Each structure stands twice: as structure tokens, then as C-alpha cells.
Amino acid sequence: MLEEVVIVNAARTPMGQFQGQLSSLSASKLGLAACRGLINDEPSLCRIVDHVIMGHGLQAGNGQNSSRQVAMQFGLAPSSVAFTVNQACSSGLLAVIQASQCIALRDSEVAIAGGMESMSNAPFLLNRSSMGTAALGDLRLIDSLAQDGLTCAINGEKMGLTAERIAKSYQISRCEQDAYSLLSSQRVKESALAGLPAREITPVHYLINGQVHIAAQDQLYGNDVDEKSLASLRPAFTPQGTVTAGNSSGINDGAAVLLLMSASRAANEGFEPMARIMAWTSVGHSPEMMGMSPVPAIRQLLQKAGMNIADVDHFEVNEAFAVQVLAIMRELGLDQEKVNPNGGALAMGHPIGASGARILVTLLHSMRMKDKSIGIAAVCAGGGQSTAMLIERLS
Numbered sequence: 001m002l003e004e005v006v007i008v009n010a011a012r013t014p015m016g017q018f019q020g021q022l023s024s025l026s027a028s029k030l031g032l033a034a035c036r037g038l039i040n041d042e043p044s045l046c047r048i049v050d051h052v053i054m055g056h057g058l059q060a061g062n063g064q065n066s067s068r069q070v071a072m073q074f075g076l077a078p079s080s081v082a083f084t085v086n087q088a089c090s091s092g093l094l095a096v097i098q099a100s101q102c103i104a105l106r107d108s109e110v111a112i113a114g115g116m117e118s119m120s121n122a123p124f125l126l127n128r129s130s131m132g133t134a135a136l137g138d139l140r141l142i143d144s145l146a147q148d149g150l151t152c153a154i155n156g157e158k159m160g161l162t163a164e165r166i167a168k169s170y171q172i173s174r175c176e177q178d179a180y181s182l183l184s185s186q187r188v189k190e191s192a193l194a195g196l197p198a199r200e201i202t203p204v205h206y207l208i209n210g211q212v213h214i215a216a217q218d219q220l221y222g223n224d225v226d227e228k229s230l231a232s233l234r235p236a237f238t239p240q241g242t243v244t245a246g247n248s249s250g251i252n253d254g255a256a257v258l259l260l261m262s263a264s265r266a267a268n269e270g271f272e273p274m275a276r277i278m279a280w281t282s283v284g285h286s287p288e289m290m291g292m293s294p295v296p297a298i299r300q301l302l303q304k305a306g307m308n309i310a311d312v313d314h315f316e317v318n319e320a321f322a323v324q325v326l327a328i329m330r331e332l333g334l335d336q337e338k339v340n341p342n343g344g345a346l347a348m349g350h351p352i353g354a355s356g357a358r359i360l361v362t363l364l365h366s367m368r369m370k371d372k373s374i375g376i377a378a379v380c381a382g383g384g385q386s387t388a389m390l391i392e393r394l395s
Contacts, residue, residue: 002104002105003103003104003105003106003262003263003264004104004262004263004264004276005100005103005104005260005261005262005263005276005277006260006261006262006263006266006273006274006275006276006277006394007258007259007260007273007274007275007276007277007364007391008259008260008261008266008271008273008274009038009039009258009259009274010038010200010256010257010258010259010274010360010361010364010365011034011037011038011040011200011201011202011256011257011258011361012034012037012114012200012201012202012254012255012256012257012354012357012358012361012362013030013033013034013037013201013202013204013215013254013255013256014201014203014204014215014216014217014218014219014254015218015219015220015252015253015254015348015349015351015358016120016215016219016252016253016254016349017219017250017252017253017349018119018120018250018251018252018253019120020120020219020253021206021213021215021219022118022120022204022206022215022219022253022254023118023120023121023253024206024207024208025118025204025206025253026062026118026121027056027058027062027066027116027117027118027121027255027353028062028063028066028069028070028073028116029118030116030117030118030204030253030254030255030354031054031056031066031067031070031114031116031255031257032070032073032074033202033204033205033255034114034116034202034255034256034257035070035074035112035257036074036202037201037202037203038112038202038257038258038259039259040202045110045259046074046075046076047077048109048110048265048269049071049076049080049110049111049112049259050079050080050081050108050109050110050111051080051081051082051099051102051107051108051110051111051112051113052067052068052070052071052074052076052080052081052082052111052112052113053067053082053083053084053085053095053096053098053099053102053111053112053113054066054067054070054082054084054085054092054095054112054113054114054115054116054257054353055084055085055086055087055090055091055092055093055094055095055114055115055116055353055354055356055357056084056085056086056091056115056116056117056353057086057088057089057091057117057148057149057352057353058117058118058119058122058144058145058148058149058352058353059084059086060122060123060125060144060148061121061123061144065082065083065084066084066116067082067083067084068082068083068084070082070116071112081108085098086353087282087381087385087387088149088352088381088382088383088385089318089320089350089352089355089356089379089380089381089382090282090356090379090380090381090385090386090387091115091352091353091356091381092114092115092116092256092353092354092355092356092357092358092360092379093115093356093357093359093360093377093379093387093388093389094282094356094387095113095114095115095356095357096113096114096258096260096280096356096357096360096389097280097282097387097389098113099111099112099113099260100113100260100277100280103260103261103262106262109261109262109265110259110260110261110262110265111259111260111261112257112258112259112260113257113258113260113357114255114256114257114258114354114357114361115255115256115257115351115353115354115355115356115357115358116254116255116256116351116353116354117252117253117254117255117351117352117353117354118253118351119145119149119251119252119253119351119352120253121253122143122144122145122148122149123144124141124142124143124144125141125142125143125144125147126139126140126141126142127142145251149352149382150382151382152287152290152382152383153382153383154287154383154384155287155288157287157288158237159290159320159321159382160236160237160241160243160248160321161237161238162287162288162289162290162291163237163243163248163291163320163321163323163324164237164238164241164242164243165288165289166289166291166292166321166323166324166327167241167242167243167323169289169327170323170326170327170330172242172323172326172327173242174242174244174247176322176323176326177242177243177244177247177321177322177323177326178227178230178231178244178246178247178322179227180247180322180325180326180346181225181230181246181247181322181346181347182225182226182227182230183343184319184322184340184343184344184346184347185225185343185346185347186343187340187341187342187343187344187347188218188220188342188343188344188347188348189220189343190342190343191341191342191343191366192217192218194369195369196342196362196365196366196369197217197218199365199368199369200361200362200364200365201216201217201218203215203216204216218348218349219349220347220348225246225347229246230244230246230247233245233246236248242323243321243323247321247322247323247346248320248321248322248346249318249319249320249321249345249346249349249350250345250348250349250350251349251350252348252349252350252351253351254349254351254354254358255351255354255357256354256357256358256360256361257357257361258357258360258361258364260277261273263276272394272395273394273395274364274368274393274394274395275364275367275375275391275392275393275394276391276392276394277389277390277391278305278374278390278391278392279301279304279305279389279390280301280387280388280389280390281297281300281301281304281387281388281389282297282385282386282387282388283296283297283300283385283386283388284384284385285380285384285385285386286384287382287383287384288384289384290380290381290382290383290384290385291320291321291323291324291327291328291380292324292327292328292331292380293380293381293384293385293386294317294328294378294379294380294386294388295328295331295332296386297378297386297387297388298315298332298376298378298388299332300388301376301378301388301389301390302390304390305390307374307390309332309333309334311374312338312374312375312376312390313338313367313372313373313374313375314338314341314363314366314367314370314372314374314375314376315334315338315339315340315375315376315377315378316339316340316344316359316360316362316363316366316375316376316377316378317339317340317344317359317378317379318344318345318350318355318356318359318378318379318380319340319344319345319346319350320345320350320380322346324380325339325340325344341366341370342362342366344359355379356377356379356387359377359378359379360377360389360391363375363376363377363391364391364393367391367393368393368395372393373392373393374390374391374392374393375390375391375393376388376389376390376391377389377391
């Protein structure tokens with residue numbers, strides 16, 4: 001008999017723009033800040049956390065095992081276990097899945113899981129092998145952000161070209177993409193006015209010229225976005241294309257974490273869980289159509305749970321590109337009012353290793369605020385993969 005897994009709490013940092021307010025912080029420092037917000041009201045929880053599993057997409061130059069760095073800086077016992085996972089954009093949600101598996105199989109009772117990323121600090125790389133052979137001439141620096149984060153390692157394509165392929169395959173126009181991007185921006189603003197971000201964001205301290213500042217809200221993209229400004233942007237990936245900087249997600253810094261327990265341990269500790277995890281899945285898909293990978297993931301997830309699309313109240317589908325979300329909604333027959341009702345990465349940004357966990361954090365707090373029962377979080381990943389999770393709200 002597998003242990004039932006519950007989510008006790010969920011928190012995230014603000015999303016910082018590229019080279020913006022959080023750029024002085026490494027990925028592990030952002031992960032640490034999110035963890036502090038996660039158990040801010042219950043510091044004694046540090047003594048019972050036995051696992052830390054974090055997604056981190058751009059790991060080069062960050063030191064050994066960034067999850068272990070978070071665990072030790074957070075003050076967890078040296079006997080606790082920590083490891084870092086990398087499934088590109090799915091990393092954060094995969095970390096939650098792996099923590100759930102550990103708890104379900106009784107390898108853990110209390111785990112912190114999520115994701116972290118500082119895209120602002122992604123280094124330039126100099127291959128060691130090239131240094132030994134070049135007596136004369138230039139050496140080429142490689143942008144790890146572009147190579148490890150924004151380019152498919154299977155076929156060498158920029159992620160935006162996969163989005164262009166979806167637009168062509170599903171005949172989704174530039175106008176439709178821009179309209180959805182504008183909707184995402186409007187929803188983010190409405191959500192902020194309703195107070196949702198304040199429920200999930202933990203403030204982060206950062207330095208500028210030696211002065212301490214506090215980031216307490218997302219450094220939002222598209223504050224002044226309108227139909228005209230979106231229409232004025234040039235195609236970003238092909239001369240006659242439809243995918244632009246305005247209908248694509250941004251480059252960002254941030255972290256998101258969740259506190260998971262076995263249901264029995266949560267009861268013994270006196271916690272009222274936010275939700276129980278009903279099912280999870282990971283699937284592979286064509287790298288050339290990687291943005292469509294949440295379609296088979298969501299179908300497989302519902303099949304595992306014996307449920308239908310109509311049973312789900314709320315979907316959080318990561319907005320890598322507007323065209324991708326539009327095509328997923330069309331393919332699955334989703335009600336747009338149920339999908340990303342608080343906006344998403346098109347307006348907030350997409351820190352690669354954190355986004356899978358970020359959408360789950362938002363899903364949990366949104367379901368609580370809007371009194372919804374069943375929710376799904378799903379995210380695509382470069383290389384053609386997706387992870388998805390089904391939850392039931394408990395409180």
C-alpha cells in the first residue's frame with residue numbers, strides 16, 4: 001500500500017526580469033528565500049524535513065548539487081538528503097513528482113520540493129578541450145543560457161521555431177497569439193488586484209550598490225502592453241513568422257517550493273494540508289512539437305485517475321508561447337475560462353527550472369481563493385517532454 005501524499009504549504013519568490021531586481025542572487029539563494037517563506041510560520045519544521053529535491057535547469061557554474069546548498073544554508077540536518085533534477089522547463093514539477101514518489105514509497109516522510117533558476121547569472125562557457133589545441137587564434141565563448149536553456153539539444157532548433165511549427169500546423173494566426181498574450185497580461189493584473197500573488201509570494205531581500213531592497217511583487221512583463229504595441233513587434237524567429245517577443249514567455253529569475261508530507265505524518269504533526277496529490281505523470285513527445293507535450297500528459301493523467309476533462313475545475317498550463325497554449329486548449333477541448341485564469345508566464349516570465357513548481361504553487365492558492373476542488377498543472381519541456389500533476393484541494 002502506497003502512502004498518500006499531501007501538500008502542506010506552497011510559496012514562491014517574486015519573478016524577476018532578466019538582469020532585474022533579483023539578478024544579484026544565485027539560483028540556490030533564490031531557492032533558499034522561497035524555502036524561508038515556505039515555513040516562515042513554523043521554523044520547527046526544519047528538524048523534520050528529510051529530503052530536498054529541486055529542479056534547476058541552468059546548473060553550470062553553480063557548484064555541486066544546488067539543492068544540497070539550499071538544504072544546508074536553510075539549516076536542515078546534515079543527515080537530510082538533497083538532490084537536483086534537470087528536465088529543462090519541467091524540472092520544478094518533476095522535482096515535486098520525485099518527492100511524491102519518495103513519500104509514497106516510504107523513503108521520505110517530509111520533503112521540500114520545487115524549482116529555482118537565475119537566468120540572469122547563466123555563465124558564458126569556454127570548452128576546456130578547445131584550449132589545449134589552439135596555439136594561435138581566438139577561442140569561442142558559448143552562451144549557456146542560449147545553449148542549455150533556449151535551444152533543443154536534439155535537433156539544434158531554437159524553442160521559438162517549435163512554436164512556429166505549431167502555429168503552422170494548427171493554423172493559429174499572429175492576431176490570435178497576440179490576443180491571448182494580452183489576455184494573460186490582463187489576467188495577471190486582475191489577479192494582483194484580487195490579492196492572489198500576495199498569498200503565494202514571499203518577499204526577497206536583495207542588494208543594489210550595497211543597499212538592501214525588498215522585492216515583494218513580480219517584476220511584471222507587459223505593464224503597458226496593448227494590442228497596438230504587440231502588433232508592432234517583429235517576428236523573432238523567422239522573417240515571415242508569427243511568434244514574437246510579445247507572445248512568447250520571458251527570461252527570468254525566481255524560485256517556487258512546496259512542503260510535502262505523508263498524510264499520516266501531517267496528521268501526527270497537526271497540519272491541515274492544502275491538497276492531496278491524486279496522480280502524476282511524465283511523457284515523451286516529438287522534440288519538433290515539444291509545446292504540445294502537455295496534451296498526452298494530461299490525457300494520461302486523467303486516465304490514471306479515472307477522470308474526464310469535465311471533472312477538472314482549474315488548469316495551469318505553462319505559457320511558454322501563446323500559440324502552444326491555444327493549440328493545447330483546442331486539442332483537448334478545454335474551456336479557456338478554466339485555463340490559467342490568473343495569467344501566466346507570458347506576462348510573469350518563465351525561469352526555466354522554477355516554472356513547473358511555480359504553476360503548481362499558483363494552482364494551489366488560486367483553487368483555495370476561488371473555492372475549486374480539482375486542478376491540473378502541466379508543463380512542456382525542450383527536447384519533447386512533459387510532466388503533469390492532478391491535485392484535490394483539502395482546505
